[in-house]
Amino acid sequence: MIFTYLGPAGTFTESALLQVPGAAEAERVPATSVNNALDRVREGAADAAMVPIENSVEGGVSATLDSIATGGSLQIVAEALVPITFDLVVRDGIEEPGQIRTVATHGHAWAQCRSWSEANMPTAEFIPASSTAAGALSILDEKSDVDAAICSPLVAQENPLKVLRHGIEDNAGAVTRFVLVRRPGSIPEPTGRDKTTVVIPLPEDRPGGLMEILEQFAARGVNLSRIESRPTGQGLGNYFFSVDTHGHIGEARMADALAGLHRISPNLRFLGSYPAAGPAQIDPPSLKRHNTDEAFAQAAEWVASIRGAGS
Numbered sequence: 001m002i003f004t005y006l007g008p009a010g011t012f013t014e015s016a017l018l019q020v021p022g023a024a025e026a027e028r029v030p031a032t033s034v035n036n037a038l039d040r041v042r043e044g045a046a047d048a049a050m051v052p053i054e055n056s057v058e059g060g061v062s063a064t065l066d067s068i069a070t071g072g073s074l075q076i077v078a079e080a081l082v083p084i085t086f087d088l089v090v091r092d093g094i095e096e097p098g099q100i101r102t103v104a105t106h107g108h109a110w111a112q113c114r115s116w117s118e119a120n121m122p123t124a125e126f127i128p129a130s131s132t133a134a135g136a137l138s139i140l141d142e143k144s145d146v147d148a149a150i151c152s153p154l155v156a157q158e159n160p161l162k163v164l165r166h167g168i169e170d171n172a173g174a175v176t177r178f179v180l181v182r183r184p185g186s187i188p189e190p191t192g193r194d195k196t197t198v199v200i201p202l203p204e205d206r207p208g209g210l211m212e213i214l215e216q217f218a219a220r221g222v223n224l225s226r227i228e229s230r231p232t233g234q235g236l237g238n239y240f241f242s243v244d245t246h247g248h249i250g251e252a253r254m255a256d257a258l259a260g261l262h263r264i265s266p267n268l269r270f271l272g273s274y275p276a277a278g279p280a281q282i283d284p285p286s287l288k289r290h291n292t293d294e295a296f297a298q299a300a301e302w303v304a305s306i307r308g309a310g311s
């Protein structure tokens with residue numbers, strides 16, 4: 001089994017991958033970008049990729065949402081949650097944040113430390129890096145003019161980097177959610193605490209279009225835990241919705257909701273049903289009786305019996 005992930009070593013994405021059973025002993029190949037990681041899986045160079053999908057402060061990771069929604073088909077088979085805390089690392093000679101002129105990091109990390117940075121290094125210029133680890137390693141390159149980086153404590157510990165400040169994030173307790181993606185294949189068995197992710201193109205721009213989509217979930221008691229609209233890239237006003245829901249396609253209410261969505265939006269993309277990580281707010285006993293598998297089966301039998309009697 002070959003895993004790939006948004007590298008280099010020491011990214012939060014690698015920490016997420018290390019939560020996957022067997023990944024610590026398996027071959028782990030760092031990728032230079034989310035797209036690069038997903039393409040390796042599509043092309044067969046890797047079996048699975050770990051990529052960030054959303055952060056509790058900054059929201060969705062567009063590179064991931066767009067690539068899994070529009071490129072060659074992929075399937076999410078697991079998710080992982082990583083608590084996020086940032087260190088400020090600096091090159092030799094810098095003793096105070098006020099001396100920093102350039103700071104390299106990932107755009108999501110920069111956004112999560114914005115207030116701290118404005119207060120403590122107001123004139124520092126942000127240099128975008130492909131990951132927090134790549135930003136930190138650029139300090140070690142003698143030819144670079146990077147003074148500082150915002151990175152994970154792991155990368156700070158594992159490299160000869162000077163930590164000037166710990167915990168510079170604006171929101172303590174931030175969490176990033178990552179997904180493990182494979183080529184389409186078998187779906188993980190339902191556990192009773194699952195998520196299903198779908199991509200729904202808005203079929204036509206008309207009043208109530210989004211409501212018709214949401215109704216399919218609401219009418220079957222399917223809870224949504226994330227919904228984002230992303231541009232398709234084909235002109236203003238062209239959007240798809242990226243949606244996470246609680247439940248598994250093996251459950252009747254989810255299968256029925258997806259069938260209803262398919263009638264509305266035939267290019268709907270199923271991205272997977274997989275076990276929820278961490279203390280997910282998934283509460284199967286709160287399901288109303290009419291949304292249970294049993295109620296769906298009885299209703300289908302009832303309709304079949306009427307049709308049978310009439311033929």
Ligand SMILES: O=C(O)C(=O)C[C@]1(C(=O)O)C=C[C@@H](O)C=C1
Nearest residue numbers: 011012013052106108131132176
């Ligand atoms: O740069 C990293 O270390 C990553 O794993 C990427 C990433 C992200 O894309 O959100 C992951 C977690 C943090 O929120 C900041 C950056």
